[in-house]
Amino acid sequence: MSRVRAEIEIDQELLRWVDEQASRSGRSRDEVVEDAVRRGRQAGRSLVETASAVWERSDLTGREAMALARAETEAVRAQRPLSNRGQDG
Numbered sequence: 001m002s003r004v005r006a007e008i009e010i011d012q013e014l015l016r017w018v019d020e021q022a023s024r025s026g027r028s029r030d031e032v033v034e035d036a037v038r039r040g041r042q043a044g045r046s047l048v049e050t051a052s053a054v055w056e057r058s059d060l061t062g063r064e065a066m067a068l069a070r071a072e073t074e075a076v077r078a079q080r081p082l083s084n085r086g087q088d089g
Contacts (some may be wrong), residue, residue, distance in 0.1 A: 025073055035076055 010018075021032045040049065 021069055021073075024069070039072075039076070 018029055019035075020048050021027075022029050025032070027035075040046075
C-alpha cells in the first residue's frame with residue numbers, strides 16, 4: 001500500500017484525543033487516525049458519519065472515554081492476524 005503525506009485541519013479537542021490514544025497504545029498519530037478512518041469505512045460509514053460518531057460521544061466522562069478507547073483498541077487488536085499481535089511499534 002502506498003502512502004502519501006496529507007495535511008489536515010482538525011479540532012483541537014479531537015487532536016488531544018488522538019494524541020492520548022497514540023500515547024497509550026504506543027502508536028503514532030498517523031496510525032491512530034488511519035485506524036479510526038479504516039474502522040469507519042469497514043463499518044460502512046462515511047468519513048462525516050465517523051466524525052459525527054466521535055462527536056456524539058463527546059459528553060463522556062473521563063472514565064467512560066477511557067473504557068471506550070480500551071474497547072476500541074481491543075477490537076482492533078482482535079482483528080489482527082495472530083502473527084501481528086504485540087507488534088505495535
